[in-house]
Amino acid sequence: MNVGLEQFLTVSFLLFALGLLGVIMRRNLLVIYMSLELMLNAANLALVSFSRFNNKLDGQVVVFFIITVAAAEVAVGLALIVALFRKRPTAHVEDLATLKL
Template sequence: MDIGVHHYLIVSAVLFCIGLLGVLIRRGLIEMYMGLELMLNAANLALVAFSRFQNNLEGQLMVFFTITVAAAEVAVGLALIVALYRKRKTTDATDLTSMKL
């Protein structure tokens, strides 16, 4: 079977949707974060696939930046979640309700 760009696209769209569902359905902050990473990597997959099939390196360049930024985001994000855990002993999104109207 010949594998074309649309096969990669479908896989990346599925990954993106799984990630999005994870963020929407899960209530643990860590699990939500995993969903976010999945979404970012779905985008990376699409970028690399397009780049490969168009013989154009700009897409791969973008992926380097995405990966770096995602790493920075995780560093900040996990630190924040740890700080939250120290304060309240919870990493559950449903406990974040101190501000209402």
């Protein structure tokens, strides 16, 4: 049995579903952020496998940009979490339910 595009896409979908489950169900701000990274990685895997099985390198360039943007996004997001934590020392999303700090 040869491994083709469908197997890689199935792994990517399951990984995306796991990340989505984490974003919906976990209540810790940092774990939600890690699940977001998992979803980004699932998209990366789908793009790389499409690129491989269609003989085009464009998908891998897009993944390169996604990784760069994800690094910047993590830096900004974690800075926001730290700033939020200074105002209100909790990492639980249900304690951060008000609009005004």
